[in-house]
Amino acid sequence: VVAGLERRSRLLSQDEKIRVAYHEMGHAILSLAFGDTETVHKVTIVPRGVAALGYTFRRPTEDRYLMNRRELERKITVLLGGRAAEALFFDDISTGAADDLDKATEIARAMVTRYGMSDFLGPITFERESTPLLGSHMPIKNADYSESTARTIDSEVKRLVEQALQAARSILTQYREIVDRGAKSLVDLETLDEQQLKVLWNQRSKRASLEAISGV
């Protein structure tokens, strides 16, 4: 999802459409590269309500009881695909990735503080407790851990997110041609369905495919 600074009831400019198309193809191609061919079934740059400029539809992988560390890392990587695509094709980044970064940070933080998935911090949970005041109005987070621990948490979250961005960059570079082709179709057609995405994905060069075997 690309979320802009402010959203008013008007159409995207052509420049914005192009950027959004590459951003969404970033998400989509990473999902496809991770073998989630079934789950990505629609990509669109038709703004949806006030909240999103484009959207990559996935069948909810969240509808599961358990996720393991590798799956969570890939989830972060897919989320950073939009930012990585913008950096790759426009040589500058935009405000449109704000919501993606938020979600990626939240997952990385949960891995570190709730799921015990940082080897540095160990199988411990760290919470600055959040309790609603007067119903659900005010979450208060209290200092249950030291500044020293807070520093380690921050650096572990950073490490997870930066590794994911690095992975997103390297996969999109590998499939650069497909991203480019997909984004151009998306600008023209505004929406790509499951069948069109499969056709696109199957056009990737043998070379890229082979390299992908040793992928992330």
Place this chain on the structure above:
Amino acid sequence: VVAGLERRSRLLSQDEKIRVAYHEMGHAILSLAFGDTETVHKVTIVPRGVAALGYTFRRPTEDRYLMNRRELERKITVLLGGRAAEALFFDDISTGAADDLDKATEIARAMVTRYGMSDFLGPITFERESTPLLGSHMPIKNADYSESTARTIDSEVKRLVEQALQAARSILTQYREIVDRGAKSLVDLETLDEQQLKVLWNQRSKRASLEAISGV
């Protein structure tokens, strides 16, 4: 108890069933190894309501007035048995241990801050006081101790939990065969009762038993 990311009213997938079975056997075998043969009387992977994917039933040892340091350390070890089993048999860890980690952290923290069981910190209690505001809505925890003390508390809690995980790992490695066999039965039968657990436990090799004598 294995708790998942989100719980909806549907059945576990086969993959999830297998993981939950190993997770629960991790808890059960550690209890048995600590000689709690009487207290573990049922293990199941039938989800219970919204809160748990599996369950290891123990006769409540909490129904006691006093617990000593060694008992608390073992309690933490049993809690980390699910995480240790997942790491041992799946080479990856999942979100399913979140509640276990929470409880283990809470006990370790109480040992350090309430029961004076850390030699580093001494026979002192440390509390950032929690007082209900307007009834019981908002616990406020205030800084009654220094950042320096907070750092020592954090590292003592970490030490206790990591030692327990290390113990869990080494005991489950020792009884690896039994965990494997038990988990497989659990996938088939969904529930093992006291009698079935005793039969399973008695099948452990002589070798493992002997080694257990110098156990944790």
Place this chain on the structure above:
Amino acid sequence: VVAGLERRSRLLSQDEKIRVAYHEMGHAILSLAFGDTETVHKVTIVPRGVAALGYTFRRPTEDRYLMNRRELERKITVLLGGRAAEALFFDDISTGAADDLDKATEIARAMVTRYGMSDFLGPITFERESTPLLGSHMPIKNADYSESTARTIDSEVKRLVEQALQAARSILTQYREIVDRGAKSLVDLETLDEQQLKVLWNQRSKRASLEAISGV
């Protein structure tokens, strides 16, 4: 916008008029130098209500869905144009830039903490959460990150704002003559419209224009 210490229903003194005129021309010339000839369509030193001593009217660039890093940096630079002009022509700075500094700081902070635009901090969002209490009365910002991270955020914000001030200074120095001429007209006429601004801008010396090519 120049905002003063206190605003009462009286006229500006001649000295104040002159300072405000240079301040506003600082904003206007930076906009023009960045090629926003269309968007700056009026500059005035007629106080508007209680909130502003002068005003540079721009067609809202905010009416967009996305902004990229370079555009945000230029926005900060234009905001600091008033402060830069005062320093250049009066050899002292005034309280009149307070609102500009506030906005510039806010944008730089958002770039660093919300849009992932600091290479140092990475594609992470940092928020000390702000949640309304009892409706929208009290935003509480809690410590979601360490003092160490807070320090890096501060220094990244500082870097962005200081680079922008440096850019503003160097561009205004280049167009010093035009700023001077424009400010003098503004003191006389109180308002310059789009046509007058274009005429002014076209009077800039060839030399300045050429140098501007390698500009910011």
Place this chain on the structure above:
Amino acid sequence: VVAGLERRSRLLSQDEKIRVAYHEMGHAILSLAFGDTETVHKVTIVPRGVAALGYTFRRPTEDRYLMNRRELERKITVLLGGRAAEALFFDDISTGAADDLDKATEIARAMVTRYGMSDFLGPITFERESTPLLGSHMPIKNADYSESTARTIDSEVKRLVEQALQAARSILTQYREIVDRGAKSLVDLETLDEQQLKVLWNQRSKRASLEAISGV
């Protein structure tokens, strides 16, 4: 007082009775060693309501206007007598000392922050003010002193409590035989009255008595 983890309306197990008996004799013998023969007039391991597993009755020394430093140090030492006795006779410590540690910490903290009894910190009072909000619901403690001072307060409190535990240990070691004999009577009789305590105390060996002269 020995306070357990959770208290339900059932009897203590034999193991728990024994531990509680030694714990209470730890308190009682320290009181007697400090010459408070009159004030300790009953020791019991009959649980009292929900709050206590055993009890050492003392005539209230608190019914005084003034207490000096030495008296407060001895008060802390007596409070730690239960913990010291458990460590001495069971080679492990239990959750039963939690309330004693709380009280000991509170007195040591008051000596340091309210009564100016730490030579390091000087004749100054240190308070993070506690004021009731909306009646008496929420005490807020604010930072009236620096982290550096908080660190010194913590280490002074630790020093006082650890010295007291050391004293408790050394006195109980000296009267080990009496503690043992008293605890055994207590398990049998459940309660010792003033007369029985005097008889017990007078049975202490000459050797121990003589050594006690150079006691704490």
Place this chain on the structure above:
Amino acid sequence: VVAGLERRSRLLSQDEKIRVAYHEMGHAILSLAFGDTETVHKVTIVPRGVAALGYTFRRPTEDRYLMNRRELERKITVLLGGRAAEALFFDDISTGAADDLDKATEIARAMVTRYGMSDFLGPITFERESTPLLGSHMPIKNADYSESTARTIDSEVKRLVEQALQAARSILTQYREIVDRGAKSLVDLETLDEQQLKVLWNQRSKRASLEAISGV
């Protein structure tokens, strides 16, 4: 303004009158030295209500839209004139300067955190946001910046205030004779009007005047 510890409805003692007179002349002479001859039009040591022991009347320079850095520095210097005069003539300082110090600190803090007038901190605003809770009862100031930045802010505020005190001291030393003469008249007459102040100021020695040219 000299504000005392407590004010009751009684007359000042002779000693207090003398101190207040020197204090007020400190303010007045600094205003005059900065060329504000018009604005200081009355000095008095007749207590005004409960709030002030003496008063130096100035025509409000605050009735302006803009103030520059130099003007703010001088404002701080005049505020510290009372403290400087007490130190110079009594060799001790009193509680009477509390309100002056408060105002001086507030202005220096605003220069640093709101007006971007510290070269160290740059053209940035720093606020620990203050938002009313439940109307206007409770301002909450949150940590929007790091301890490291807080330290720099403190040292910049200190620098500004200490430089101003140094300036106040050196100017009053220069006009020592005039301050002395003025304070003595003030004790006798209780109030000096604009005409009397001009006469006093014109009596300053040639030497002092000449030196003043290279003044602050």
Place this chain on the structure above:
Amino acid sequence: VVAGLERRSRLLSQDEKIRVAYHEMGHAILSLAFGDTETVHKVTIVPRGVAALGYTFRRPTEDRYLMNRRELERKITVLLGGRAAEALFFDDISTGAADDLDKATEIARAMVTRYGMSDFLGPITFERESTPLLGSHMPIKNADYSESTARTIDSEVKRLVEQALQAARSILTQYREIVDRGAKSLVDLETLDEQQLKVLWNQRSKRASLEAISGV
């Protein structure tokens, strides 16, 4: 004033009476030594209500508009006279000085943070603002200054209070004989009036008087 731990409606023990008498004579003799012969007009060890065990009556020096640094330092010294006398005559200190320490700390803190009387911190006011919430129930003190400044404030307060205790000790040592004699009379008579105090004071040895000339 000597304030005890808890006050009940009973008489002081003989030991307590003696301690209180020395404590009060500590205050009284320091007042006399500072030349406040007129202001100390009664000393008593008759408990007054629930709040005080003894009392030294002084004519209120607070009934003044201004106090200078030296006067505030002496005020702290007199407050610490009770503690100093206890240490001198009993070789141990008691809880009875708690209120004196509180007041002494408060004055020293005000000197440093409100009256600009610390050369280290300069003529600046430092406040962690206290604003009533919902009327006057909850003072919130916010961090308006850095930890580094907090540390300096703490050490300046400590310096002031320790210097005063040192002064109190040395003066009481000088007049040891008078304190002793006065305390003994006080135990007998329970109250000494102005005339009796003058007689006592005039009995001080020539030697002590002469030394006092180079006093504090």
